[in-house]
Amino acid sequence: MAVAVGCRARPGKSRDNKTGSWRVFKPVFDHEKCSKCGMCRTLCPEGCIHEDAGGFFDPDYSFCKGCGLCATECPKEAITMKLEEK
Amino acid sequence: MAEKKNTCDLFDCGHRACGGCGEALAARLVMQAAGTETIVVNATGCMEVFSTPYPETAWKVPWIHSLFENAAAVASGIEASLKKQGRKEKVVIMAGDGATFDIGMICISGAFERGHDFAYICYDNEAYMNTGIQRSGATPYDASTTTSPAGKCSFGNKLPKKDMPAILAAHGAPYVATASVAYPADLMQKIERAINTPGPCYVQVHVPCCTGWGFEGDQTVAIAKLAIETGLWVNFEMVDGKVTKVKKVVRKPVTEYLKTQKRFRHLFKPKLQETEIAAIQAIADRNAEKYGLDIKLPPKKE
Numbered sequence: 148m149a150v151a152v153g154c155r156a157r158p159g160k161s162r163d164n165k166t167g168s169w170r171v172f173k174p175v176f177d178h179e180k181c182s183k184c185g186m187c188r189t190l191c192p193e194g195c196i197h198e199d200a201g202g203f204f205d206p207d208y209s210f211c212k213g214c215g216l217c218a219t220e221c222p223k224e225a226i227t228m229k230l231e232e233k
Numbered sequence: 234m235a236e237k238k239n240t241c242d243l244f245d246c247g248h249r250a251c252g253g254c255g256e257a258l259a260a261r262l263v264m265q266a267a268g269t270e271t272i273v274v275n276a277t278g279c280m281e282v283f284s285t286p287y288p289e290t291a292w293k294v295p296w297i298h299s300l301f302e303n304a305a306a307v308a309s310g311i312e313a314s315l316k317k318q319g320r321k322e323k324v325v326i327m328a329g330d331g332a333t334f335d336i337g338m339i340c341i342s343g344a345f346e347r348g349h350d351f352a353y354i355c356y357d358n359e360a361y362m363n364t365g366i367q368r369s370g371a372t373p374y375d376a377s378t379t380t381s382p383a384g385k386c387s388f389g390n391k392l393p394k395k396d397m398p399a400i401l402a403a404h405g406a407p408y409v410a411t412a413s414v415a416y417p418a419d420l421m422q423k424i425e426r427a428i429n430t431p432g433p434c435y436v437q438v439h440v441p442c443c444t445g446w447g448f449e450g451d452q453t454v455a456i457a458k459l460a461i462e463t464g465l466w467v468n469f470e471m472v473d474g475k476v477t478k479v480k481k482v483v484r485k486p487v488t489e490y491l492k493t494q495k496r497f498r499h500l501f502k503p504k505l506q507e508t509e510i511a512a513i514q515a516i517a518d519r520n521a522e523k524y525g526l527d528i529k530l531p532p533k534k535e
Contacts, residue, residue: 161291164248164249
C-alpha cells in the first residue's frame with residue numbers, strides 16, 4: 148500500500164498568496180527615463196518585475212510588496228514610490 | 234552567467250518574506266544560476282518557513298526539508314542515491330547561518346569529510362532571524378540581538394564571527410567562496426562554479442535582514458555594498474584551500490556601515506562609543522591585511 152509521507156505541494160503554489168495586499172508604497176515606473184539595464188528585475192526580492200516586448204520593465208502589482216529596493220537601486224531614478232490608494 | 238530570463242523564476246512570487254528581504258533575493262539568484270536540473274535541500278530557518286507554508290511552496294524544483302541540523306546528511310543521501318542511479322541532477326543545500334555555523338556543524342563536517350558532490354549555500358544574515366533575532370556563531374562583534382542585548386552592562390555580542398569558509402576549506406573542500414547580494418553577477422558566477430565543481434563546495438552569501446538588523450527594506454543592497462566597502466565583509470574565492478580572488482575596495486570607515494543599522498545603534502547613542510568602534514575598525518583592518526583588500530591608488534600628480 149502506498150503511504151503518503153510528509154507534506155507535499157504543487158511547484159510554485161505560493162502564487163495563490165497575493166502579497167500585493169501588503170503594499171503601502173507603490174513603485175511607479177517611468178519608461179521615458181528607463182535605460183533598460185534590468186537592475187530592477189535582477190534585484191527584486193519577489194521576482195515580480197517582468198520585461199515587456201519593448202524591453203521595458205513593469206512590476207506585477209498583485210505580488211509587489213512595495214519594499215522600494217528597485218526605486219533605490221535604479222541608476223536612472225526612473226522608479227518613484229507613491230503612496231498606495233486603495 | 235545564466236542568460237537573462239523573462240519567464241517566471243524557479244523561486245516564485247507569493248512567498249511570505251518581509252519586503253526587501255535579502256534572503257529571498259539570494260534564493261532567486263541562486264536558483265537562476267542553478268537551473269532546473271537541481272534538487273534543493275533546505276535546513277530549517279527563515280527561508281524554509283517563508284517559502285513553504287503548507288500547502289504552498291515558492292520553489293519550482295524538487296525541494297526537501299527535514300530538520301534543522303541534518304541538511305548536509307539528507308543531501309549526502311540524495312547525492313549517493315543519484316550516483317547509484319546514474320542520474321545527473323545537482324544537489325544544492327540552502328541553509329542559514331544558524332543551521333551552518335551552530336546546529337548543523339556535525340552533519341556538515343561529516344558530509345565534507347566523505348566528499349559528497351554538492352554545493353552548500355549558506356545564506357548568512359548573522360543571527361537566528363526566524364525565531365526572533367537570537368545570536369549565532371555568525372553574529373558580528375557588538376551586534377545587539379535578543380540573546381546578546383546591548384544595555385548598561387553590555388555592548389551586545391562579545392564573540393567574534395566564526396571563520397566558516399576556513400573551517401570548510403580545511404576539510405579539503407575544492408571550492409569555497411563568499412558572495413553578497415550586492416553583486417548579483419558575481420554571486421551567480423560563484424554558485425555556478427560551486428555546483429559544477431565535483432566534490433563538496435561551499436558558498437557563504439551575505440544577506441542583510443531588514444527586520445533583524447533594523448533598516449528600511451529598500452536599503453538591503455546598499456547596506457550589503459557598504460559591508461564590503463568598509464572591509465567588514467570580504468568577497469573571496471578559495472580553490473583547494475588557497476585564496477585565488479578577492480574583491481578589492483577603497484575602504485570607508487566602519488561607522489558608515491554601522492550607523493545604518495539599529496543593531497549597532499548603541500554605539501552612537503546616547504554617546505559615541507569610540508573604544509568599541511575602534512575595536513570594530515580593527516576587525517576591518519585585520520581583514521584588509523589578511524586578504525589584501527586595499528586598492529593602492531597611485532599618488533596624485535602635481
